[in-house]
Amino acid sequence: MFILxxxxxxxxxxxxxxxxxxxxxxxxxxxxxxGTNLPTNINQKVITQENIHFNEKNIKETEILxxxxxxxxxxxxxxxxxxxxxKLNKEKLHALEKNxxxxxxxxxxxxxxxxxxxLEEAEKKGEESSLVGGHEHIKSMSKWYHQVxxxxxxxxxxxxxxxxxxxxxQYILIGLGGLYGLILLTFICGDTxxxxxxxxxxxxxLMKKDKKVLHFQHLFIPAGFVLLLILFALLVFALFAxxxxxMGSWNFPDxxxxxxxxxxxxxxxxxxxLYLLLAILFIxxxxxxxxxxIRKAYIPSAIIALLLVTYxxxxxxxxxxxxxxxxxxxxxxxxxxxxxxxxxxxxxxxGDFLFGRNxxxxxxxxxxxxxxxxxxxxxxxxxxxxxxxx
Numbered sequence: 001m002f003i004l005x006x007x008x009x010x011x012x013x014x015x016x017x018x019x020x021x022x023x024x025x026x027x028x029x030x031x032x033x034x035g036t037n038l039p040t041n042i043n044q045k046v047i048t049q050e051n052i053h054f055n056e057k058n059i060k061e062t063e064i065l066x067x068x069x070x071x072x073x074x075x076x077x078x079x080x081x082x083x084x085x086x087k088l089n090k091e092k093l094h095a096l097e098k099n100x101x102x103x104x105x106x107x108x109x110x111x112x113x114x115x116x117x118x119l120e121e122a123e124k125k126g127e128e129s130s131l132v133g134g135h136e137h138i139k140s141m142s143k144w145y146h147q148v149x150x151x152x153x154x155x156x157x158x159x160x161x162x163x164x165x166x167x168x169x170q171y172i173l174i175g176l177g178g179l180y181g182l183i184l185l186t187f188i189c190g191d192t193x194x195x196x197x198x199x200x201x202x203x204x205x206l207m208k209k210d211k212k213v214l215h216f217q218h219l220f221i222p223a224g225f226v227l228l229l230i231l232f233a234l235l236v237f238a239l240f241a242x243x244x245x246x247m248g249s250w251n252f253p254d255x256x257x258x259x260x261x262x263x264x265x266x267x268x269x270x271x272x273x274l275y276l277l278l279a280i281l282f283i284x285x286x287x288x289x290x291x292x293x294i295r296k297a298y299i300p301s302a303i304i305a306l307l308l309v310t311y312x313x314x315x316x317x318x319x320x321x322x323x324x325x326x327x328x329x330x331x332x333x334x335x336x337x338x339x340x341x342x343x344x345x346x347x348x349x350x351g352d353f354l355f356g357r358n359x360x361x362x363x364x365x366x367x368x369x370x371x372x373x374x375x376x377x378x379x380x381x382x383x384x385x386x387x388x389x390x
Contacts, residue, residue: 003217004225007192012298016188020226021233023184024172028237031171036156036163036245044104044157045096048089055086085111101155109145112138136258136344147253147262154246159255164248166265168241169234173272176230177279177334179312183305185280188226190287190301193218193382194294215382219288219375223280230276258344261357268338271360275334278367282332285374292381308332316348325354328370331363 007013038044062079065071072078088107095103119135144159156163162170175181193215238247250266283304290300311329314320315336324330324340331337341359343350355362 003214003221007222007225010195013188016184017226017229020184020188020229023181024176024230024233024237027172027175028168028240030175031168031237031241035167035171036161038157038161045093048093048096052086052089052093055082055089058082059086101157105145105148105155109142112142112145116142140255140257140259143259144253144255147251147264151249151251151253151264153249153252162248162252162265163241163245164252165238165240165242165246166248166250166252166269167245169238170265170269170272172234172237173269173276174335177272177276179308179333182279182283182308182332185226186283186287186304186308187301189222189280189284190304191291191297191299192222192284193288193378194291194300195297211383212379215288215379219281219284223277223284227277227280231273256343256350258350259342260352261342263338263342271364272334274364275331275337275367278364278371279332281371282367282374285371285378288382289374289378292378318347321347321353325359328366330354331366334360334363337363 008017059079059082062075062082066075066079088111092104092107095101095107115138116135119138141159148155153164242248248265250264252265254263254265254268256263286304287300290303294300294303307329311327312333315324315327315330320327330340337354337359339350340348341352341354341356343352345351345353347353
């Protein structure tokens with residue numbers, strides 16, 4: 001309890017914990033605004049209206065072509081297709097005006113399946129598709145539609161939007177698990193032991209405290225408190241969003257173009273929570289190890305933060321493509337793990353450059369192994385550390 005009181009009474013920690021709470025609140029506000037609504041320029045209603053205008057223009061041009069002296073042989077078929085597309089788009093717009101997203105995506109899926117059928121027929125005939133790079137996207141959209149239908153959760157304006165209690169928790173964890181979240185956690189937990197070097201240790205000696213216990217407490221008490229604080233905030237925000245939108249389905253799917261494996265909302269949320277715990281322990285134990293060599297407050301945290309920033313800059317370079325899976329820092333950010341383990345191979349935005357579906361499990365084991373190594377090494381050095389006792 002004394003370690004916790006000392007951790008909370010530190011002015012630096014008071015400021016950073018306040019920033020953490022403010023950051024979580026801002027993430028929730030972002031979820032309520034950006035995370036549940038599309039920007040105006042890519043709003044489905046606007047896109048559908050533009051498609052209707054485009055269809056009407058093409059129909060007029062095709063009708064003029066039909067009335068010409070030498071119309072193409074298949075021009076009537078083209079006209080029929082354009083009229084069908086126009087009818088479908090008008091039905092989609094009507095569904096959007098009533099906020100009936102389930103009907104909108106049913107109609108969109110009809111169009112996607114029709115397009116896929118045409119693409120498959122063209123492939124059989126050896127013809128080139130006019131949809132360059134669009135085949136995988138349409139297949140992924142169709143797959144996503146059926147998965148959402150099976151999940152029982154309501155459809156949204158677009159894949160990626162998830163207005164629900166579980167969606168709110170996941171949205172917040174995406175931000176917290178990124179670079180800025182990790183840096184903030186570093187400055188909160190990364191120098192908990194370094195703050196005691198060397199004056200605090202003399203005090204603990206006078207109080208006859210066991211150094212083994214002290215080392216253990218300086219790892220798990222700050223890390224545990226920060227994790228519980230985050231979990232409490234997530235629970236509050238998830239319940240608040242759940243009252244607005246519903247809690248959501250455990251089986252609501254992620255949308256990934258060219259996915260090599262499927263990941264659903266509940267499973268991803270558990271992975272994100274596990275990675276958050278492992279990231280906090282990784283950072284805290286690394287800070288403890290650095291404090292054995294640099295016995296000054298704030299320096300270990302600064303070194304870890306610099307390491308995180310440097311790696312975030314270099315990890316997307318082309319040369320990293322073949323070695324990124326072997327670098328432990330890759331797995332510290334779960335967003336990076338998901339980005340480089342699933343989807344179409346399009347470096348550095350997505351692809352299977354790690355270990356496929358096993359990447360999440362392997363990444364967790366890597367972080368846990370590094371934490372054990374850092375803790376064991378610093379534990380040995382700390383218990384053997386000789387300091388002035390009077």
